[in-house]
Amino acid sequence: MTRERLINAALLASLLGVPLLAWQMDEPFVITLATKVAILALAGVGLNIALGLGGLVSLGHAAFFGIGGYAMGILAAHAQNYEPLFTWPFLFEGSNQMPLIWLVAVVASALAALVIGALSLRTSGVYFIMITLAFGQMLYYFAISWSAYGGEDGLSIWVRNEMPGLNTLDPIQFFAIAFAVLAMALWFSARLARSPFGLALSASRQTAERVETVGLTPFKLRLVAFVISGAITGLAGALFADLNRFVSPTMLSWHTSGEIMIFVILGGVGRLYAPLLGAAVYILLEHLLGGISEYWQIFLGLLLLIMVLFAKGGLIGLIAGREVAHD
DSSP: OOHHHHHHHHHHHHHHHHHHHHHHTTOHHHHHHHHHHHHHHHHHHHHHIIIIITOOOOSOTHHHHHHHHHHHHHHHHHHHHTOOSBOSSSOBOOOOBHHHHHHHHHHHHHHHHHHHHHHHTTSOTHHHHHHHHHHHHHHHHHHHHOGGGTGGGOEEOSSOOBBTTBOTTSHHHHHHHHHHHHHHHHHHHHHHHHSHHHHHHHHHHHOHHHHHHTTOOHHHHHHHHHHHHHHHHHHHHHHHHHHHTEEOGGGGSHHHHHHHHHHHHHHOTTOTTHHHHHHHHHHHHHHHHHTTOTTTHHHHHHHHHHHHHHOTTHHHHHHHOSOOTTO
């Protein structure tokens, strides 16, 4: 077993073990923190597919995170208020069932990623970064002006949505849902990286001209990766909104895009479990230092600066040494 695999196993075991211990000690707040780590790590897994595999530096992934959140909020709000979402071509009164909400969130986010990617991937470098940022900000200001669903104040959900056979109001059971989804996303990301598509995508990131010589189109490879990335991030948004029972335009802001990118950079761009470690460090710093000073992000910025200057492989790369990413 390589050192990085041992680190990955330890991270996953810690994420599972800490809330289980907190459950035994009757500490629901710690369980909620662990759940937040799992969900934010899921958003990072989505971005890591675009950034780590495809080399696509997107500052607009909050758009997909927010779309997933609003998909949950809109469906749940109509179901709880007994107001039909639409009556044609059939009556649909919304839903409070997580599987259906997740499906809508994934499809809506994937479609948005398809449109945004089809336009933005015709550029590269700083132009791609700015176009994705612009799309994210467009959706952010649209949500602020969308008074039907709370506008700037956001949209509150009275009761957490339902998962068949589980009590989602129980913190440990909701954590189990988030952990299971994250584990599946990590498994999918690992398989994707080793698949012919993942290898071709990685090759197009390094040398697009050589990929074209074998009959593949880098634009199509990157677009598919961008859509998959957006879909996973949208699913994380739906879970995050469900955890808080609240969705607001903040989920669509560029600050959220930056936070998701920080998770990946802290852990190590392209490394499979980087988003998990990055999200855990972020939440720990927020929890431990946030009570000391409202400017706790200064310390986060200092840590990020150190990582960029002295540990380009992120925290996992620093510990594991020079090993192949997604090992």
